[in-house]
Amino acid sequence: DAKTTQPPSMDCAEGRAANLPCNHSTISGNEYVYWYRQIHSQGPQYIIHGLKNNETNEMASLIITEDRKSSTLILPHATLRDTAVYYCIVNKGGNYGGSQGNLIFGKGTKLSVKP
């Protein structure tokens, strides 16, 4: 079972920031928080990941609380093309042996960006 909880859906106005929350209260010390998204029937797309510190890349920012029990994915200026299902996934990473690297997808948050 997925170890994360996300709201089933959210709306965001185009051009505004989209803040997607995720609860992962049972996360272990060596587990990362990953975010992926899936645009209708396309292959899931990696967005960002983090362990303890906040992270930023060209797509998004990831804010992880100090106790690591929750996180927020931030899309700073949402566009219509950001409409997708966003998945927050907890995983050990450390893929040298491939073991335990598989992703367990929960229900995700369906983000609708509206003009």
Next chain:
Amino acid sequence: AAGVIQSPRHLIKEKRETATLKCYPIPRHDTVYWYQQGPGQDPQFLISFYEKMQSDKGSIPDRFSAQQFSDYHSELNMSSLELGDSALYFCASSGRDGVNEQYFGPGTRLTVT
């Protein structure tokens, strides 16, 4: 940049037939994952391979088998197909960077009639 290639993109089979799905990972990626996504469902992990050896097994039916070849491409073999096998099948690959970013292919849409 090169992405994960899957073939075929669409496949129609009849019940009890067999199907073979192929996956070509991103160059220099040594790990391949297979996921199944039924209609209206979230992706479910099937099986993974690292350096040509099976590394993890998920909810893969016994009718399915898979392998990774010396060039790192992978094939998912599905026999005695059932209507319930109709789904999108995604392959993902990752490299030995230690943090398991998986890059997904466009998927193969299998329809069993």
